[in-house]
Amino acid sequence: MNSGGLGIGSASIILIFAVLCLTVFSLITFYVAENDKALVDAKAEAVVSFYEADAKAEAVLAEIMSSETIPDSVNGITIHNEQKLDSMAQIVYFMTPISDTSALYVSLSAEDKILNILSWKMILIEQWNRDDSLDVWR
Numbered sequence: 001m002n003s004g005g006l007g008i009g010s011a012s013i014i015l016i017f018a019v020l021c022l023t024v025f026s027l028i029t030f031y032v033a034e035n036d037k038a039l040v041d042a043k044a045e046a047v048v049s050f051y052e053a054d055a056k057a058e059a060v061l062a063e064i065m066s067s068e069t070i071p072d073s074v075n076g077i078t079i080h081n082e083q084k085l086d087s088m089a090q091i092v093y094f095m096t097p098i099s100d101t102s103a104l105y106v107s108l109s110a111e112d113k114i115l116n117i118l119s120w121k122m123i124l125i126e127q128w129n130r131d132d133s134l135d136v137w138r
Helices: 008-066
Strands: 080-083 092-095 102-111 115-126
Touching: 008 092, 008 102, 008 115, 092 115
Parallel strands: none
Antiparallel strands: 080 092, 092 102, 102 115
16 A cells, blocks of 8 residues: 555656756757857957958058058058148048948048048948837837
8 A cells, every 4th residue: 555655656757857847958058058159159250350450451551651642542442531621631531341331440630741540440331220110119
């Protein structure tokens, strides 16, 4: 006679439930790790692309500084040159591409063969369009 306690059937059910829980948790952990790896790989690629664009911008700046006059283009990068209205300074700017949607924008002030960096920043070159498909804000 069985006088209380857990029988063999109850222990098997608990064991099967524990194995199922561990399997589900291990699958969830695997998918989270894969998604994190994809995110880290995308971030690493973005950082590499940024520093490649930065190196190109440095090369263009070095070429501009070593030239007697400001060139129209250097290594396929178009250089824009505008005269400031209120002074004798010229504004020189160019962009080196980082990705399809962003570029490194560099602007310089050139006066008496002295170049001053006005800005050196990453900008978006693709127009941002907001998504109004959901009526969230009224």
